[in-house]
Structures are given as structure tokens and as C-alpha cells.
Amino acid sequence: MIELRNVTRRFGDTVAVDRVNLTIETGEVCVLVGSSGCGKSTTLRMINHLLPHSAGEILVDGEDTTAMNPQQLRLNMGYVIQGTGLFPHWTVARNIAMVPRLLKWPRQRIDARVDELMKLLDLDPATHAHKYPQQLSGGQAQRVGVARALAADPNILLMDEPFGAVDAITRENLQLEMLRIQRQVRKTTVFVTHDIDEALKLASRIAVMDQGRIIQHDTPENILRRPASDFVESLVGKQDRGLKLMSLRPVRDLMTPHGSPKPSRPGADVLREDDNLRLALSVMLWQDLPQVAVFNARGEETGVITRERIIQEGA
Amino acid sequence: MSVTGPVASRIPPNRVIPALALSALVLVWLLDLGTIQPNRIVAGTGHGLLSSLGWIGAGLVTAVLAASIVLSMVPLARRYLLLLGLTGLSLAALPLLLEVFASRHLPEDSPYARSSMGAGFWCLLFLLSLMLIEILGRLKTRRSLQLMLLVFVCGSWLTLLRSDGLESLSLVREFNGQGGQFRQALWTHLALAFGAVSISAVLAFVLALKMIRNTAWRRPVLGAVSFLQTIPSLAVFGLLIAPLSALSSAFPVLQSLGIRGIGWAPALLALIAYSLLPMVRNTFVALTEVPESLADAGRGMGMTEGQVFFQVKLPLALPVIIEGVRITTIQAIGLTAVAALIGAGGFGSFIFQGLGQAAMDLVLLGALPTIALALLADALLTMLAASLKPTSARS
Ligand SMILES: Nc1ncnc2c1ncn2[C@@H]1O[C@H](COP(=O)(O)OP(=O)(O)OP(=O)(O)O)[C@@H](O)[C@H]1O
Ligand SMILES: [Mg+2]
Numbered sequence: 001m002i003e004l005r006n007v008t009r010r011f012g013d014t015v016a017v018d019r020v021n022l023t024i025e026t027g028e029v030c031v032l033v034g035s036s037g038c039g040k041s042t043t044l045r046m047i048n049h050l051l052p053h054s055a056g057e058i059l060v061d062g063e064d065t066t067a068m069n070p071q072q073l074r075l076n077m078g079y080v081i082q083g084t085g086l087f088p089h090w091t092v093a094r095n096i097a098m099v100p101r102l103l104k105w106p107r108q109r110i111d112a113r114v115d116e117l118m119k120l121l122d123l124d125p126a127t128h129a130h131k132y133p134q135q136l137s138g139g140q141a142q143r144v145g146v147a148r149a150l151a152a153d154p155n156i157l158l159m160d161e162p163f164g165a166v167d168a169i170t171r172e173n174l175q176l177e178m179l180r181i182q183r184q185v186r187k188t189t190v191f192v193t194h195d196i197d198e199a200l201k202l203a204s205r206i207a208v209m210d211q212g213r214i215i216q217h218d219t220p221e222n223i224l225r226r227p228a229s230d231f232v233e234s235l236v237g238k239q240d241r242g243l244k245l246m247s248l249r250p251v252r253d254l255m256t257p258h259g260s261p262k263p264s265r266p267g268a269d270v271l272r273e274d275d276n277l278r279l280a281l282s283v284m285l286w287q288d289l290p291q292v293a294v295f296n297a298r299g300e301e302t303g304v305i306t307r308e309r310i311i312q313e314g315a
Numbered sequence: 316m317s318v319t320g321p322v323a324s325r326i327p328p329n330r331v332i333p334a335l336a337l338s339a340l341v342l343v344w345l346l347d348l349g350t351i352q353p354n355r356i357v358a359g360t361g362h363g364l365l366s367s368l369g370w371i372g373a374g375l376v377t378a379v380l381a382a383s384i385v386l387s388m389v390p391l392a393r394r395y396l397l398l399l400g401l402t403g404l405s406l407a408a409l410p411l412l413l414e415v416f417a418s419r420h421l422p423e424d425s426p427y428a429r430s431s432m433g434a435g436f437w438c439l440l441f442l443l444s445l446m447l448i449e450i451l452g453r454l455k456t457r458r459s460l461q462l463m464l465l466v467f468v469c470g471s472w473l474t475l476l477r478s479d480g481l482e483s484l485s486l487v488r489e490f491n492g493q494g495g496q497f498r499q500a501l502w503t504h505l506a507l508a509f510g511a512v513s514i515s516a517v518l519a520f521v522l523a524l525k526m527i528r529n530t531a532w533r534r535p536v537l538g539a540v541s542f543l544q545t546i547p548s549l550a551v552f553g554l555l556i557a558p559l560s561a562l563s564s565a566f567p568v569l570q571s572l573g574i575r576g577i578g579w580a581p582a583l584l585a586l587i588a589y590s591l592l593p594m595v596r597n598t599f600v601a602l603t604e605v606p607e608s609l610a611d612a613g614r615g616m617g618m619t620e621g622q623v624f625f626q627v628k629l630p631l632a633l634p635v636i637i638e639g640v641r642i643t644t645i646q647a648i649g650l651t652a653v654a655a656l657i658g659a660g661g662f663g664s665f666i667f668q669g670l671g672q673a674a675m676d677l678v679l680l681g682a683l684p685t686i687a688l689a690l691l692a693d694a695l696l697t698m699l700a701a702s703l704k705p706t707s708a709r710s
Contacts, residue, residue: 045615048615050611050615071617071619072617074615074616075617079615081608081611081612081615083608085608085609085611085615087631088609088631089630098616099616099617102617102618102622148616149616
């Protein structure tokens with residue numbers, strides 16, 4: 001658990017972070033969102049004490065960070081830097097192995113861990129382990145950045161715009177992977193972005209920041225339904241909130257289940273239980289169907305969802 | 316290089332090699348290949364190609380040069396490999412021309428007579444070397460192969476120069492006349508140049524660190540080392556004589572260490588002073604140009620300041636620091652020759668003795684090894700810097 005109590009950071013006369021109170025529960029993903037220069041990175045960097053705070057206190061698992069050894073604190077916090085920050089003179093494998101090496105893990109354990117992480121992030125160890133960062137694409141480099149942060153299995157993950165410099169499709173893939181990994185490893189995560197859609201997709205709770213302050217800290221659904229101010233309202237987009245809410249809910253919520261799953265039927269682009277309602281509606285509009293079948297992860301048909309019900313109850 | 320027929324016919328003719336070979340051909344026929352001196356000081360009589368080597372020798376030289384012109388024009392896939400063999404062997408065998416020349420023209424009854432290389436020979440040597448460089452560039456050979464070729468050519472020269480047939484060559488005569496002093500000069504030269512470079516490297520490193528930690532040090536340090544660089548080298552050597560002799564007469568301990576107004580001590584001091592600017596500047600720039608975001612990444616992941624420095628900053632700065640060491644080393648090897656003026660020894664002493672005695676061959680005996688040392692240091696340090704850049708070496 002991470003607690004920020006009345007935390008302030010000044011740079012000379014400018015106040016970058018202004019009396020911030022924020023509690024991040026163990027295992028949840030807290031997304032800091034806000035426009036450029038609002039103090040997101042500064043907040044993140046105060047949590048691992050890369051920047052000392054000017055006032056207030058920061059507690060990690062109940063312990064004040066100013067009293068802790070900064071190296072010890074940081075070794076237990078994976079950190080993904082804005083703009084990857086990979087070391088250009090080290091190979092991909094060596095970059096990922098960085099924290100385990102600092103922790104003096106035995107060689108075999110490091111090698112095995114690097115291999116495991118590269119596979120987790122969909123990077124083929126045979127082709128990529130010995131490349132240098134300059135030889136990677138932007139998306140691959142960011143995967144390596146995430147792998148490096150996860151390497152020593154830290155309890156806490158700090159991610160500063162980890163998917164910043166990539167195209168929309170790669171970004172989407174990385175987000176899906178992030179969700180998959182989060183389901184597997186459950187880290188207490190502080191994730192910085194200025195993309196509200198990314199925030200809605202990944203967050204357990206979102207903290208909206210503006211000019212160094214936290215305007216609203218709540219679940220994605222509440223942020224959409226009850227924005228605390230005009231600023232939050234314009235950030236989430238006034239008009240298409242309906243569709244955004246739909247994209248937060250899985251098909252499972254509104255489908256009519258069959259008594260027992262029907263045996264699988266071949267088909268590639270079928271709708272799954274954990275796809276979102278927005279996608280389901282889009283499929284039905286495009287194919288001009290009143291209802292579609294829903295499948296589970298094993299490919300069995302488990303129910304149907306109707307267009308009518310989505311429109312009535314979706315948002 | 317496994318180019319087959321149809322592709323081979325599209326290989327364009329090389330323009331550089333024919334031009335070089337043609338110039339070599341013209342110059343070697345126009346200029347004297349060698350001269351014979353009755354003794355060390357008296358001016359010699361020159362001999363052209365034909366007179367020096369006879370019809371067979373002159374024909375052979377002409378044939379080799381003509382062959383390389385033809386080879387570089389024909390669209391043959393492996394022509395550069397053939398040319399490499401031809402020029403490499405010719406360069407290695409070049410001293411044989413002098414041997415033939417000496418055997419034909421050296422009067423047997425006069426023990427002081429000596430042969431020396433004429434302008435034609437130097438031109439041939441120079442142009443053949445240029446051809447070799449061009450061929451190596453076209454072949455895109457690896458550095459290790461280039462080094463092997465260099466060792467082969469140099470080795471062949473050394474072996475041939477030591478053989479009996481070339482005993483009369485003036486350069487060899489001077490070398491033999493100096494006896495053990497040549498080796499002594501080599502060691503002094505190396506010790507002075509590399510000693511100065513090592514000491515200034517350590518000093519520069521400390522100064523650069525100070526400048527990074529404390530911005531107030533930057534201007535004065537850079538100003539001071541730049542100022543040192545602007546004093547003419549001879550003046551520095553001269554200016555150090557007075558204070559050092561005063562010091563050594565005040566403290567006899569220094570005298571017993573060999574520290575006097577002239578000799579190695581002022582030379583070393585001056586060389587260090589000169590080496591500081593390139594060293595400090597490159598080390599400082601190299602270390603400050605490592606992006607702060609990388610140092611931050613290291614810290615953010617739990618590195619201590621020491622680990623950030625030794626594992627991130629230093630390795631990333633090293634190629635540029637080594638570039639500074641390279642420049643400084645070449646400069647120091649050259650300046651060490653000048654330091655002979657204040658009695659420091661080294662190859663410079665041959666140069667200044669030779670100038671004093673109007674014996675050009677003695678000058679060459681000092682100048683040629685100085686140039687060779689500088690080239691060697693340049694090649695080795697360039698290789699070192701290249702091997703430390705991970706991606707450029709392997710991608
Ligand atoms: N080292 C520093 N010195 C002075 N001012 C700083 C420093 N770091 C940040 N600031 C200021 O603090 C404010 C917040 O910066 P911060 O980097 O936290 O923004 P951000 O929300 O991460 O923005 P972005 O989305 O562009 O990364 C900015 O106004 C910035 O100019
Ligand atoms: Mg930022």
C-alpha cells in the first residue's frame with residue numbers, strides 16, 4: 001500500500017505538486033491522468049524518492065520513505081521510465097537482468113528469469129536477447145522497459161507513460177498484455193498517462209490531476225458517471241461517455257446464458273464473455289443482427305446477447 | 316566477392332589505382348632511384364631506374380605497375396584480391412631494389428661509400444602505399460587482416476634491411492653507427508610520451524570529476540588548460556629550465572632523482588601540460604553528454620551513485636574519452652621529438668644531431684620511427700575505441 005499525505009513539491013517558486021492526498025491499495029492499478037506538465041511524473045518520482053518531497057509524508061506499507069534507504073526502497077519498486085531509458089551499451093538480456101544483478105542473484109536464476117520475462121512480454125529470446133536497444137522497434141523497446149521493471153518481482157510497479165511513443169495498434173496490444181500480466185502477477189501499480197482511454201481501460205481507480213492537484217480519485221465508472229468538475233468532464237469527453245461506459249462492462253454482465261454450454265463451433269472472430277459491450281454492439285450494427293452468440297475462453301457457446309438489452313442497460 | 320560472370324561485367328573500372336600507378340611509373344623513370352655517396356657528408360651521384368637496376372630490374376618494376384593499371388581496368392570479379400596480392404608483395408619486396416642497386420654501383424674498394432634512397436624510390440614507396448590503402452578500402456577488409464598485412468610488410472622490411480646486401484644503405488649505416496643508442500632512444504621516447512599521457516589522463520579524470528561535481532571549477536580549469544596549450548612548445552621547454560634548476564639546487568634530493576633544469580623532468584612536465592587540454596576537454600564532455608535520463612533510470616532502479624557512475628556513465632563515455640587519449644598520444648609522440656632540445660633524449664636527438672651535422676640520413680633515422688610510432692598508436696587506439704562501441708561493431 002502506498003499513501004501520500006499532503007505531499008507538496010516545489011521547484012523554486014513553482015509548485016509542481018500541491019498538497020496531494022492519495023492512497024493506493026495493495027494490488028490495485030492507480031492511473032494518474034492529466035495534461036502535460038500537471039505533475040504526474042513528479043508525483044511518481046517522489047514515491048521512489050528520486051525527488052525528495054518539499055512537505056507532507058509518503059508511506060510505503062506504512063513506513064515513511066524518507067527514513068528508508070533509497071536503494072533498498074527502489075530495488076523493491078519496478079520503474080518504467082518515460083521514454084524507455086534502456087541502457088544503450090547493454091543488450092536486451094543485460095538490461096532486463098539489471099535489478100536481479102544488483103540483488104546478486106545467482107547466474108542461472110537470472111538467465112531463467114530473463115527468458116521467462118521475455119516470453120511473458122512476447123519477445124522471442126532467441127532473436128532479441130542479444131540485440132542492443134537501438135536495434136529494437138519502439139514497441140519492442142517499451143516491452144523491454146516493462147520486462148526490466150518486472151525482473152526482480154517487485155511488489156510495486158511505477159510506470160511513467162510506458163506506452164508513450166508507439167502507434168495505436170501496438171499501444172492497444174501492449175495494454176492488453178498489461179491487463180493479462182496484471183491478472184497473473186497482481187502488482188500494486190501507479191501508472192501515468194495523459195490518455196484518458198488508456199486510463200479507463202487499465203485502472204482500478206483513476207486520479208485526475210490538474211496543475212499539481214488531484215481533482216478526483218475514483219473508479220473509472222464513477223469518473224464517467226459523476227465527474228467532479230468541468231475539467232474532469234471535458235477530459236473524459238462529454239458526448240461519448242455513453243460508449244465509454246459500455247466499453248468498461250464485459251458482455252458477461254448482460255448476456256442471457258444457456259442452461260449448459262453448447263459444444264464448440266468453429267469461427268475466428270466470435271464474441272467472447274470478457275469482450276466489452278461496446279464491441280458487442282459494434283458487431284451487431286455492422287452485421288445487422290438483433291443478437292449474437294457469446295463464447296467462453298474454451299470456445300464453447302455459453303449464451304446470447306441482444307442489441308435491445310445493450311441499448312437499454314448498457315450505459 | 317563471389318560475383319559471377321554477368322554481374323562481373325558490370326563492375327566499373329577503378330580510376331584511382333590507374334592514376335596512382337601511372338604517376339608512379341612516370342616518376343620512377345624520371346627521378347633518381349638511388350644515390351651513391353663516397354662518404355657521409357659529400358653529396359652523392361644519382362642513378363635513374365635503368366642505370367640502377369639494369370634492363371631486367373627496370374622491366375620488372377615497369378611490368379608490375381603496368382599490370383596493376385590493367386588489372387584495375389578489367390571487369391574481373393576478383394581483381395581487388397589480385398591487386399592486393401600484387402601491391403602487398405611489391406611493397407614488401409621494395410628493399411630488394413636497393414640491394415640490387417647497391418650490388419651494381421657500390422665501389423668495392425671504398426669502405427665509407429654508402430647508398431641511399433633517391434626521390435624515385437620514395438615516390439614509389441608512397442604511391443604503392445596509397446594504392447594499397449585504396450584497395451583495402453574497396454575490399455572492406457576487417458581490421459585484423461589490415462593489421463596482419465602491415466605486420467607482414469614491416470616484417471619483410473626489417474628482415475631485408477638487416478641482411479648483408481643492404482649494409483651499405485646510409486640509413487642502416489647510421490643505425491649501426493648509433494649502436495645501442497637507437498634502442499635507448501626508443502625506450503626514452505616511449506617512456507616520455509606514454510608517461511605524460513598516463514599522468515595527464517589521471518589528472519584530467521580527477522579534474523573532469525571536480526568540474527562535474529562543482530560548476531565553479533569549470534571556467535577556471537578549462538581556461539587554465541587552454542592557456543597552457545597556447546604557449547609555443549619550445550617556450551614551455553625553455554621556461555621550465557630556470558625554476559627546475561633553482562629547485563634542484565635548493566633540494567639536493569631532487570638532483571639525485573635526476574630532476575634538473577634540463578633532461579627528462581622538464582620535458583615530462585611540459586608534455587603533461589600540453590596533454591591536459593585535449594584530455595580534460597574530452598573527458599569532461601564525454602561524461603556530461605551521457606543523458607541525465609539514463610543516470611536517472613539507473614538510480615530509479617536502485618543503483619547507488621557509484622554504480623551509476625561505473626556501470627552507466629563511464630562505459631557510455633569511454634569511446635569519447637579514448638578519442639581524447641588518441642589525440643593526446645599522437646601529439647605527445649610528436650612533441651617528445653622536440654623535447655630532445657633540452658636533453659630529454661628520444662628520437663628527437665637523432666633529428667637534431669643530424670640537422671647539426673647536415674647528415675640527412677640521421678635525421679631520417681629519428682623522423683621515420685617517430686612517424687611510425689604515431690601511426691601505430693593511432694591505429695591501436697582507433698581499434699580500441701571501435702571495439703568499445705557495441706552497436707557499430709556488431710550491427
Ligand atoms: N527538475 C525540475 N526543475 C524545475 N521544474 C521542474 C522539474 N521537473 C519538473 N518541473 C516542473 O514541474 C511541473 C510538473 O512536471 P512533470 O514532469 O511532473 O509533468 P508531467 O505531468 O509528467 O508532464 P508530461 O505529461 O509532459 O510528462 C512542470 O511545470 C515542470 O516544468
Ligand atoms: Mg511526465
